[in-house]
Amino acid sequence: MKNIHVSTTVNGDEVEFVCPPNETLLDALRDRVGLKGAKEGCGTGDCGACTVEMNGEIVCSCLILGAEAQDAEIKTVEGMSTGDALHALQQSFIDNAALQCGICTPGILVAAKTLLERNPDPSETEIRYWLAGNLCRCTGYDKIIKAVQVAAADMRGA
């Protein structure tokens, strides 16, 4: 099986890697690009721990091939903060204790960010449905929903 050469953009940086044609984007990001923020919780698209943004849409990177990232624009949790300034969502997750073990957190942050970019003032129900693809087994979601609401208000300048 011949490996494939991929040129892509990850968190604004141009990146090249070589991967087998059947390697997932998740594995490519973790093992070739060296970004371990996205996690594999299921490998079947059911848990959302591997969520990254690809060309403006959230995707389960375990369901996408690394080869599909050619010429794409990928964003991961590692690209959320600027220098040592955390994204409002990241800060809010810490302030509102929205993580316990933290394994689901990178995926949830990426998903929540895309929600707030589309809808700066989502209702509780909208947040719950937007995040329905991201399992969190620790928190019962309560504090996660609140953290997203607080971050949304912050970002609106409310």
Added chain:
Amino acid sequence: MNFPAKTKTDFKVVGTRVARPDGVDKVTGRALYGADFSVPGMLTGRVLRSPHAHARIKAIDISAAEALAGVKAVITSDDFDVPEDDFLRDVQDNCIARGKALYHGHAVAAVAAKDAETARAALKLIKVDYEVLPHVTDVDAAMAADAPVVQEGRADESVPEGCGPNVTNFHEFGHGDLEAGFTKADLILERSFKTEATHQGYIEPHACLATMADGRGDLWCCTQGQFFVRELCAGIMGMEASQLRVTASEIGGGFGGKTTVFIEPLALALSRKSNRPVKIVMTRDEVFRATGPTVSSSTDVKIGMTKDGRITAGDAQLRYQGGAFPCQTVSFGAQAAFAAYDLEAVRTQGWNALANRPKEAAYRAPGAPVAIYAVESVVDELCQELGLDPMEVRLKNAARDGTKASYGPTFDQIGLVATLEAAQAHPHYTAPLGENQGRGISCGFWFNFGGNTCVSLNLNNDGTVGITEGNPDIGGSRASISMMAAEELGIPYDKVRTVITDTNSLGHNDVTDGSRVTFAVGLATIEAARAAIQVMCRRVAKIWGIDEEAVYWEDGYAKPSGPNAGNFDPMSIAEIAAIASETGGPIAGHHEVNAEGAGVSFGVHLADVEVDPETGATKVVRYTVFQDAGKAVHPDYVEGQMQGGSVQGIGWALNEEYIYGEDGKLQNDGFLDYRVPVASDLPMIDTVILEIPNPGHPYGVRGVGETSIVPPLAALSNAVSRAAGIRLHELPMSPPKILKAMMSKG
């Protein structure tokens, strides 16, 4: 131990909501979990698992796999010695089958190869000659006299004559005259219940990275107890504890399920054989098939009650199936079943049975949720039949200080009555309900553990403090430990950094389970701080040239104890640290303890549900948790435990279950078919923390992590019975089952 007679009640740091020290790492993706470690030259390990529920392994041929290019090692049970110790042998045999595959998913061989693809290809080349045997997966079928025998001769001496071949142990607790109790009752209800096994469902699959060469090993893994992993793995590998260093990664959830080993010995053996580092990461289906779900249960409960709501007697028989290896889980269930009640006559009997399923592992208050589900359901049905208020009845019968618990001890300070009263007074209890809605209430109980704990506290030269402890931080314990150290020393929280260390750098610590960490590690931390304070006071006494007793510690300063001691300016911790080398050298405090005095904890849950009459689907519309934390060191994390446990319990009550086919194979080994609650399934989870101090801890702390999963099962069942007018006696209450019950009622 030298605790103040009264537990401390005024706090500066404890009880505040400080930011967790690992927060930034975890929101930026920097934190390293089990699967995130790698080292140069590392191989990928993968495991071959039994496709049968029960089969004799007649032969395994690994030659073709070994010959595949890129394969560096293949192992079977032949690569391990048989440990003499029964317990260790069971752990090892669960990691890799010896002679017989005991459940669908049981590991039979493992390979290490240059990459995952080669490893997968190698697994396909391993030829196993199986003789398929009859199997049993249902708990009642497993208890039967003519059941297929899972393992020969595993019954211990507690098992009464006449039990089936799979019964491994028997437990009985209680006191009083049952018969006399039942004669006093106006109504006696006898009900039988069944619950299916559920999985802890942590989002992080098990992962480890092992290096083993020259008889020495290093192991990185996601675990709730690096010291226990060392003990198990060193025993299995036949090496001394000193030669194996285990480091715990960040852990992506455990809930009790990461308290033992599954892949770690395999990785070590593959590394020994290949002479290369080996990493194994489980896939999700492996997690479901071959790690620890809970027991499944079958229970009979009989309770008598007077017209005015006094329980006159309670009797329960609990049968738990805990998979293919003996477990003790039913003893917890049998002890917990009636713990919330002050009863004159009570008895619980419990049997553990083997079945062709993965061995159960702890899951938050192991054994208690299903026992209390059965008891709380019958109590509720009695209230319904007698037209009594379920809260009043629970208050009337509630265990209180001085109650002789059903399982033997006499309760010290407990918070059940206060917790019930808080629930009764809460607006939720009297809020109006809509159409097809019903409200359920349930009590819950868990013992909480203490156990072996060792903490080292070091004063740095600038007066800041480093704490080394040995329990992985699952839910924010590093913050709580730093807070207690800061509190005791009288310094700001951010002057303390707590790290979780490997097995070589600290004395033994028990597994992070039993809600023990904030209690026991906290207690040891406070004592370590007190030891350091003593050293600091001694040093200052030397400088001032006065008696050690004439120096006392307050808010981060050593001070002379009064005018008689002399007139000296207080010395800060930073000043003391700065000149430590001139006063005798580095300053530290250690504490080692087998902590006793963990306070039991009670919770009361209120659940409002709406049952759709068309589909039988249940939606939770309002949920409130009341729980006694003793002292909430970090209220956010206490609330988080209460919310998270409740939602796991809601999943257990409504939807989660292990489904086995006739063929004994697990049908739903992924998150698509084993569906845990998602954000859109749930409302916000309201919490009320009560603080009835535990006299066994200097700050009054009790464990809080587990109690919250105990009440939801019954709370939901009781709510459904009121919303839909039907009562199921089995879990989960999935839509088809509810619909069927509603339709047959007409």
